[in-house]
Amino acid sequence: MALHMGCWHTIAWLDDNPGVKTVLPVPILDSINNLEQYRHQFDTLVVAIGDPRVRLLWLKRGESMGFKIPVLQHPTATVSAYTDIAPGTVILAQAVIKVAVKVGLGNIIGSQAMIGHHCQLADGVYVGAQSVLTGGVQVGARAWIGLGVSVLQQRTIGADAVVGAGAVVLHTVWPKTVVVGVPAVKLRNVEPTLERCVLD
Ligand SMILES: CC(C)(COP(=O)(O)OP(=O)(O)OC[C@H]1O[C@@H](n2cnc3c(N)ncnc32)[C@H](O)[C@@H]1OP(=O)(O)O)[C@@H](O)C(=O)NCCC(=O)NCCS
Numbered sequence: 136m137a138l139h140m141g142c143w144h145t146i147a148w149l150d151d152n153p154g155v156k157t158v159l160p161v162p163i164l165d166s167i168n169n170l171e172q173y174r175h176q177f178d179t180l181v182v183a184i185g186d187p188r189v190r191l192l193w194l195k196r197g198e199s200m201g202f203k204i205p206v207l208q209h210p211t212a213t214v215s216a217y218t219d220i221a222p223g224t225v226i227l228a229q230a231v232i233k234v235a236v237k238v239g240l241g242n243i244i245g246s247q248a249m250i251g252h253h254c255q256l257a258d259g260v261y262v263g264a265q266s267v268l269t270g271g272v273q274v275g276a277r278a279w280i281g282l283g284v285s286v287l288q289q290r291t292i293g294a295d296a297v298v299g300a301g302a303v304v305l306h307t308v309w310p311k312t313v314v315v316g317v318p319a320v321k322l323r324n325v326e327p328t329l330e331r332c333v334l335d
Pocket residue numbers: 263264280281282283297298299300301302313314315316322
């Protein structure tokens with residue numbers, strides 16, 4: 136995505152996988168734990184980590200080290216000028232973000248997802264490809280919305296909730312619950328991941 140945007144002179148990764156030297160045409164320089172050493176060589180930080188707590192942690196660390204944290208937007212995405220999108224968010228190909236939407240820190244908006252007018256997404260939210268949030272939907276921090284989900288207008292998805300692929304959300308999704316199906320119903324509670332336990 137950073138390559139697509141074409142606005143940076145040099146792009147490189149920091150990663151923790153010692154066996155890998157490049158990802159796509161981009162070299163891996165070092166471990167992410169050595170981020171601060173690269174502050175004078177690079178002025179901008181993009182965090183490409185799936186776990187939302189880990190992603191938010193590194194975004195906040197990077198910001199405190201003085202890195203610029205951009206919004207990455209694919210050239211084919213359409214974003215209304217009347218939106219408020221926080222740093223560290225990535226908007227993938229052909230996504231549409233409509234008027235008066237508020238998007239928090241470090242969100243990932245998938246390809247061809249549609250975020251309707253007046254939606255509010257807190258920090259660390261993931262919206263899967265081809266999902267549709269209609270008008271005024273509220274999404275809590277670190278919620279994870281799978282592929283091809285539809286959420287009816289004005290509904291709320293709680294913090295750390297998971298919405299399974301293809302679900303149609305007609306009612307409130309409570310925090311830390313997994314819902315699936317049409318209409319979406321509770322499958323189970325969210326189990327904390329190893330990383331989440333460590334960071335908590
Ligand atoms: C919701 C989800 C996270 C649940 O995963 P899980 O806890 O491992 O669930 P399981 O595979 O053990 O399935 C448990 C039950 O829920 C059902 N189920 C799982 N996902 C479902 C879905 N999306 N829609 C309807 N039913 C689903 C299964 O059929 C199973 O039912 P059964 O017990 O009657 O056989 C996962 O199925 C899902 O939808 N992930 C989204 C994938 C995606 O969108 N990826 C895109 C980005 S990479």
